[in-house]
Amino acid sequence: MNLENWQTQLRKGLLDIVVLNLLNRGPSHGYEMVQTMKRIDGLQIREGNIYPILARLETDGLVASYSEPSTDGPPRKYFQLTEAGKKTLEAMNNHWDRLIKSLESIKKGTGV
Amino acid sequence: MNGQYRHSQPGYLTIFVSLIMIGVGVISYATGSQHFGTIFILAGIFCLVFGYKLTVEIKDDLLKFWFGPGVFWKSIPLEQIAYCQPFKGIILGWGIRITGDGWLYNVSGLKAVTVILKTGKKIHIGTDEPHKLIEALNSVLRGFEKDEAAGMWSEVKTDYLKRAEQALSAARHPRSFEILADVGSHLDRRFAELEPQQRTWDNFQKIITEMGPPSDYAELVGGNESVAKTASLTKYTAILTLILITVAAGMIFLPKMLKRDEAAKTKQVKSPLHEEQKVNAAIESAESWLQLIDEGKYSESWTQAAEYFRNFVNQQQWISSASAVRGPLGKVISRKVKTSTYKTQAPGAPDGQYVIIQFETSFENKADAVETVTPMMDSDGQWRVSGYYIR
Numbered sequence: 001m002n003l004e005n006w007q008t009q010l011r012k013g014l015l016d017i018v019v020l021n022l023l024n025r026g027p028s029h030g031y032e033m034v035q036t037m038k039r040i041d042g043l044q045i046r047e048g049n050i051y052p053i054l055a056r057l058e059t060d061g062l063v064a065s066y067s068e069p070s071t072d073g074p075p076r077k078y079f080q081l082t083e084a085g086k087k088t089l090e091a092m093n094n095h096w097d098r099l100i101k102s103l104e105s106i107k108k109g110t111g112v
Numbered sequence: 113m114n115g116q117y118r119h120s121q122p123g124y125l126t127i128f129v130s131l132i133m134i135g136v137g138v139i140s141y142a143t144g145s146q147h148f149g150t151i152f153i154l155a156g157i158f159c160l161v162f163g164y165k166l167t168v169e170i171k172d173d174l175l176k177f178w179f180g181p182g183v184f185w186k187s188i189p190l191e192q193i194a195y196c197q198p199f200k201g202i203i204l205g206w207g208i209r210i211t212g213d214g215w216l217y218n219v220s221g222l223k224a225v226t227v228i229l230k231t232g233k234k235i236h237i238g239t240d241e242p243h244k245l246i247e248a249l250n251s252v253l254r255g256f257e258k259d260e261a262a263g264m265w266s267e268v269k270t271d272y273l274k275r276a277e278q279a280l281s282a283a284r285h286p287r288s289f290e291i292l293a294d295v296g297s298h299l300d301r302r303f304a305e306l307e308p309q310q311r312t313w314d315n316f317q318k319i320i321t322e323m324g325p326p327s328d329y330a331e332l333v334g335g336n337e338s339v340a341k342t343a344s345l346t347k348y349t350a351i352l353t354l355i356l357i358t359v360a361a362g363m364i365f366l367p368k369m370l371k372r373d374e375a376a377k378t379k380q381v382k383s384p385l386h387e388e389q390k391v392n393a394a395i396e397s398a399e400s401w402l403q404l405i406d407e408g409k410y411s412e413s414w415t416q417a418a419e420y421f422r423n424f425v426n427q428q429q430w431i432s433s434a435s436a437v438r439g440p441l442g443k444v445i446s447r448k449v450k451t452s453t454y455k456t457q458a459p460g461a462p463d464g465q466y467v468i469i470q471f472e473t474s475f476e477n478k479a480d481a482v483e484t485v486t487p488m489m490d491s492d493g494q495w496r497v498s499g500y501y502i503r
C-alpha cells in the first residue's frame with residue numbers, strides 16, 4: 001500500500017469539513033485559509049485547490065461570498081457559512097466524532 | 113494622461129468585398145432574384161458600414177475598440193489587463209470570430225495584438241501597427257512598465273490559468289470563471305509578496321508547484337452535479353456561431369431552393385395539364401379526320417393525314433383500302449371515345465408524340481365496332497392521323 005497516496009486521498013476527503021470548520025470561526029478569504037492550513041500539521045493543501053472547493057460549497061449553498069476592498073491589491077473575496085452550511089457542518093462534525101470514537105475503540109480493542 | 117492612443121485601421125478588403133456583395137445584390141435584384149438580391153445588398157451595406165475600419169483607443173483607463181462609426185464597441189478596463197503581446201497565431205479572414213484561445217477582431221491585414229487579462233482570458237485585436245499599440249498599452253499598464261520579470265510571471269500565470277480552464281471546462285462547472293478569477297487573484301498576491309530580487313523563474317515555478325496541478329480542479333469542483341445546469345461559455349459560443357452560420361447559409365440558399373422547388377412544382381403540375389391538352393387536340397383532329405372517312409372523302413383524308421402516314425401508303429392505295437374496309441360497314445350510327453392514351457413511342461413508328469384513341473362506334477352494318485385512330489404531332493406542330501384500324 002502506498003502510504004503517501006492514502007494520505008493524499010484522506011486529505012482530499014477531509015477538505016470540505018476542514019474548510020467549513022475554518023469558516024465557522026468567521027468570514028475568511030481563500031488566500032488566508034490556505035495560509036492557515038499550511039500551518040496545520042497534515043493539512044497542507046495545494047494552494048489552488050481551495051478555490052474549486054469553495055466554488056462547489058457555494059454552489060451547494062453551504063457558503064456565501066462577498067467582496068471587500070483591499071489596501072494591498074484587488075478586492076478580496078470573502079466567504080462565510082450560510083445557515084444551511086452551519087447545519088451541515090454540525091452534522092459532519094457529529095459524524096466525524098463518531099468515526100473517531102469508533103476508530104479509537106477499534107484501536108483499543110474495546111469495539112465490537 | 114500618459115499613453116493616450118487612438119488609431120484606425122482601414123478595412124480595404126472589407127470595403128472591396130462589401131461593394132462586390134452590393135453589386136451582386138443589385139444585379140440579382142434586377143434579374144428577378146429579389147429575395148437573394150435584397151439579402152446581398154443588406155449584407156453588403158452592413159459589412160461596409162461596420163467593417164470599413166477598426167479603431168482602437170486607450171483613454172480614461174479603458175482599452176476600447178470598435179468597428180466602423182462606433183455604434184457598438186468593446187471596452188476593457190486597463191486594470192483587468194495583465195499584459196499584451198503580438199498575436200502569435202495565423203490570421204485567416206476578417207471580422208469577429210472565436211479562435212482556439214479567445215475572440216479575434218480585425219478588418220484587414222494579418223497582424224493583431226493579443227491582450228491577456230488577469231483572468232487568463234485572451235482577446236486579439238487586429239491592427240496594422242501592433243508594436244505601437246503594445247508600446248502604448250505597456251506604458252499605461254501599472255506595474256508592468258519595463259518589468260521583464262512581470263512579463264515572465266504573466267506567461268507562467270497565464271499558462272497555469274489556461275490549464276486550469278481546460279480542466280474546469282471538462283467539469284463544466286457553472287462557477288468556472290469565478291474559480292479562474294480567484295486563482296488569478298491568488299497568484300497575483302503570491303507575486304506581490306515576492307521582493308524584486310526574488311522574482312525569478314525558479315521562484316515562479318515554486319509558486320506554481322505549490323498551487324498544485326490544475327487537473328485536480330475538475331475532481332474537487334464536483335463536475336457531474338453541474339453538467340445539467342450550465343454549459344461552458346465556449347460551448348455556447350460555438351453553438352451560437354453554428355446557428356448564425358446556419359441562418360446565414362439559409363438566408364443565402366433558401367430563396368434559391370424555394371425558387372427551384374416552385375419551378376419543380378410548376379413543372380409537376382404543368383405536365384398532366386399539357387398532356388390533357390394534347391390528348392384533346394388529338395381527339396379533335398381524329399374526329400375531323402373520321403368525318404372525312406364517314407363522308408367517303410378518302411382522297412381528302414389521305415391529304416390531311418400525317419406525313420408519316422402519307423409516306424407509308426400512297427393516295428391510291430389508301431383510297432382502295434379505305435373504301436374496301438369502310439364501304440361494307442355502312443353509315444355511322446354513333447361514335448364515342450372509349451380510351452385515349454398519350455405516348456411518345458408507337459410500335460413500328462419513329463419516336464414522337466402519339467395519342468392512341470379508341471372509339472366505340474356503331475355502324476349501320478356492324479353495331480359494336482372499335483375504331484383505333486392514332487393522331488401524331490407532325491413536324492409543323494399539328495396533330496394529324498398516322499394510323500387507322502377497325503375491329
